[in-house]
Amino acid sequence: MTDSLSSPPQHSTQRSATFxxxxxHIAEAEPDRLAQWSQTLQLDPLLVQVLLNxxxxxxxxxxVFMHPETAVLxxxxxxxxxxxxxxxxxxxxxxxxxxxxxxxxYDADGMTSTALLLRALKHLGAIANYAIPSRMQEGYGxxxxxxxxxxxxxxxxxxxxxxxxxxxxxIAKAKELGLTVIVTDHHDLPxxxxxADVILNPKLIPSSSPYRGLAGVGVAYVLAVCLAQHMQxxxxxxxxxxxxxxxxxADLAPLTGVNRRWVRRGLKLLxxxxxxGVQALIQVAGLSNEKQLKPEAIGFRLGPRxxxxxRISDPAIVIELLTTDDAGKALELAMICEQINQKRQCLCxxxxxxxxxxxxxxxxxxxxxxxxxxxxxxxxxxxxxxxASRLVERYGVPVFIGTYEGEDRQIIRxxxxxxxxxxxxxxLQTCEAVLEKYGGHRAAGGFSFHTDKLEDVQSLxxxxxxxxxxxxxxxxxxxxxAQADLEQLTLTLHEQIDHLHPCGIENPDPVxxxxxxxxIEQQTIGNAQTHLKLVVAQTELGxxxxxxxxxxxxWGEYYPVPRLVDIAYRxxxxxWNGEKNVELELVGLRPSDLTSSTEITKSKVNGxxxxxxxxxGSKVNLTTNTQMISCLDAALTTRxxxxxxxxxxxxxxxxxxxxxxxxxxxxxxxxxxxxxxPEGLVLAVQARQSxxxxxxxxxxxxxxxxxxxxxxxLIRAAFTALxxxxxxxx
Numbered sequence: 012m013t014d015s016l017s018s019p020p021q022h023s024t025q026r027s028a029t030f031x032x033x034x035x036h037i038a039e040a041e042p043d044r045l046a047q048w049s050q051t052l053q054l055d056p057l058l059v060q061v062l063l064n065x066x067x068x069x070x071x072x073x074x075v076f077m078h079p080e081t082a083v084l085x086x087x088x089x090x091x092x093x094x095x096x097x098x099x100x101x102x103x104x105x106x107x108x109x110x111x112x113x114x115x116x117y118d119a120d121g122m123t124s125t126a127l128l129l130r131a132l133k134h135l136g137a138i139a140n141y142a143i144p145s146r147m148q149e150g151y152g153x154x155x156x157x158x159x160x161x162x163x164x165x166x167x168x169x170x171x172x173x174x175x176x177x178x179x180x181x182i183a184k185a186k187e188l189g190l191t192v193i194v195t196d197h198h199d200l201p202x203x204x205x206x207a208d209v210i211l212n213p214k215l216i217p218s219s220s221p222y223r224g225l226a227g228v229g230v231a232y233v234l235a236v237c238l239a240q241h242m243q244x245x246x247x248x249x250x251x252x253x254x255x256x257x258x259x260x261a262d263l264a265p266l267t268g269v270n271r272r273w274v275r276r277g278l279k280l281l282x283x284x285x286x287x288g289v290q291a292l293i294q295v296a297g298l299s300n301e302k303q304l305k306p307e308a309i310g311f312r313l314g315p316r317x318x319x320x321x322r323i324s325d326p327a328i329v330i331e332l333l334t335t336d337d338a339g340k341a342l343e344l345a346m347i348c349e350q351i352n353q354k355r356q357c358l359c360x361x362x363x364x365x366x367x368x369x370x371x372x373x374x375x376x377x378x379x380x381x382x383x384x385x386x387x388x389x390x391x392x393x394x395x396x397x398x399a400s401r402l403v404e405r406y407g408v409p410v411f412i413g414t415y416e417g418e419d420r421q422i423i424r425x426x427x428x429x430x431x432x433x434x435x436x437x438x439l440q441t442c443e444a445v446l447e448k449y450g451g452h453r454a455a456g457g458f459s460f461h462t463d464k465l466e467d468v469q470s471l472x473x474x475x476x477x478x479x480x481x482x483x484x485x486x487x488x489x490x491x492x493a494q495a496d497l498e499q500l501t502l503t504l505h506e507q508i509d510h511l512h513p514c515g516i517e518n519p520d521p522v523x524x525x526x527x528x529x530x531i532e533q534q535t536i537g538n539a540q541t542h543l544k545l546v547v548a549q550t551e552l553g554x555x556x557x558x559x560x561x562x563x564x565x566w567g568e569y570y571p572v573p574r575l576v577d578i579a580y581r582x583x584x585x586x587w588n589g590e591k592n593v594e595l596e597l598v599g600l601r602p603s604d605l606t607s608s609t610e611i612t613k614s615k616v617n618g619x620x621x622x623x624x625x626x627x628g629s630k631v632n633l634t635t636n637t638q639m640i641s642c643l644d645a646a647l648t649t650r651x652x653x654x655x656x657x658x659x660x661x662x663x664x665x666x667x668x669x670x671x672x673x674x675x676x677x678x679x680x681x682x683x684x685x686x687x688x689p690e691g692l693v694l695a696v697q698a699r700q701s702x703x704x705x706x707x708x709x710x711x712x713x714x715x716x717x718x719x720x721x722x723x724x725l726i727r728a729a730f731t732a733l734x735x736x737x738x739x740x741x
Contacts, residue, residue, distance in 0.1 A: 173227025
């Protein structure tokens with residue numbers, strides 16, 4: 012793994028005006044398997060590298076990943092040992108007409124879980140209702156007030172969804188009152204489990220299980236389908252699968268294992284959904300066709316409209332939306348979701364700006380603290396989790412953000428978001444003695460504590476952050492799959508990326524990078540000039556190649572960027588007037604080697620040029636380069652190198668810590684690049700040839716394939732060195 016830092020860590024939250032603070036992790040290419048897998052899978056080598064980066068060890072694994080329907084799954088009843096008992100308890104309650112209450116949650120996962128099981132139970136003949144605690148007055152999960160009210164209302168069975176694993180006291184009270192309790196949850200396990208009749212939680216099953224990554228809605232889906240099968244009912248799977256898909260993506264559950272298989276099915280169902288509320292949501296979100304309904308569309312268009320309700324309004328709106336069969340009513344409710352989501356957006360933007368201003372005013376030192384804790388009055392608790400995520404992206408450290416609640420303002424309640432090297436739940440556990448309540452998992456959590464414990468919480472979080480994080484971790488991490496030339500970024504490549512879908516958590520969209528890109532045009536766009544729009548082109552020995560449009564969301568503050576940069580990006584397709592074009596969505600930007608990482612000194616001995624990298628090694632890291640031959644031809648025929656060829660100038664350069672000498676020569680009108688290593692071996696490559704010669708003497712040299720990454724990378728490094736001859740003032 013290559014870890015490239017674009018600049019040293021900063022001692023405050025002040026940002027560079029030119030580049031985002033980032034860490035680049037570039038996956039190492041695996042040339043031995045690229046060619047074979049590419050041919051067998053009929054997949055572009057760039058995407059084969061992506062599969063390898065996702066942990067595929069064999070072609071069989073890769074095939075199953077690309078075709079998840081072929082996987083042989085174990086029965087859920089074999090993985091969840093309590094599942095048969097849960098099914099029996101529910102079937103018995105249905106048969107005896109015993110009232111069932113679902114205790115849900117107010118986030119997208121909890122609301123879709125509640126709607127899924129409410130629809131399923133009523134379809135199966137149950138007397139079922141639901142209850143969701145107040146986010147503002149009560150907070151997350153089953154509580155004592157709810158248990159007592161259920162008992163007084165004659166409820167016999169409580170079924171939790173997306174909560175309950177930490178509800179020790181409420182569940183103990185329910186059992187004391189004679190109620191049956193089934194817990195379905197997916198959050199991390201506390202030290203002691205509650206005394207429920209059944210607990211279904213994927214954290215209780217082996218980590219190797221394909222069911223391990225289920226969100227709360229996934230556990231609800233498994234329970235609903237198994238119950239329907241037990242009672243021999245049909246026509247339940249499709250609507251449940253749609254709600255499973257919405258909740259899984261909105262909750263950022265990993266799209267691996269059964270999640271990948273079922274979400275892939277659900278995405279095909281959503282455009283033609285038989286759930287009136289889903290169709291209404293799709294309509295108000297402007298997602299008109301199947302191709303638009305990909306995980307990112309659900310995550311950024313449908314999910315927020317559902318989540319906004321639970322954050323700042325009444326979750327009953329969403330439950331009613333997802334359970335009604337009245338199309339007119341569904342559209343009315345979807346429009347309410349739209350309006351509330353717009354309000355949520357405004358609140359998020361206001362709080363984010365206030366948080367940034369607070370950090371600047373207080374000269375917050377993230378390198379010293381390694382964590383950011385911000386508590387302010389008057390912030391809406393329902394949206395501070397979103398703001399925490401934005402601050403993590405901005406500052407690159409875990410963020411714990413809170414606000415006061417209650418008229419006396421004696422309680423602080425907040426949300427936390429982490430970075431990949433930090434365990435939020437573990438950090439909250441270290442604060443257990445001073446917290447009133449907490450929960451969550453590795454990436455996110457929630458908490459509350461008395462205001463007089465603020466300094467204690469801050470101190471304990473700092474200690475945890477120092478134990479978990481090193482200084483080099485304190486920048487946003489950009490994981491990059493492979494290096495690509497802009498010429499390789501075609502519609503065909505984008506279409507092949509569909510084989511990797513659905514993309515999301517643990518299977519992100521492929522990220523590629525291209526070095527030494529020339530910025531031809533740039534401008535800020537958006538209402539507040541928030542975003543950055545670019546036209547970029549790759550340079551080859553000073554000449555511009557293909558140009559492409561690029562967008563960088565929320566990077567307007569970096570305008571103007573330098574003219575020569577390295578970029579990391581995802582691919583997007585823009586369709587306009589029937590034409591499709593591949594465009595770039597930038598996720599990474601750093602100074603190009605040629606402008607910031609290269610020291611050039613001219614030696615007077617034999618007129619050679621010594622090019623040394625500041626890091627004593629080349630940062631070039633390519634996968635198989637299908638354009639290598641044409642690039643080599645261009646390099647060996649470029650007019651700027653005419654003087655170099657006529658004098659056979661030698662250039663010294665460093666690649667992976669080793670010193671090489673390269674030169675360009677002409678032999679009977681045939682131009683040849685030669686690269687000599689420290690042991691005296693020479694690689695000789697001629698224009699328009701995919702093969703080269705490697706050896707100490709030409710007559711004893713062996714033929715090698717120069718399109719293989721080891722050689723193509725080395726040749727690229729030599730090109731970079733030779734290019735300095737044609738740069739002004741070099």
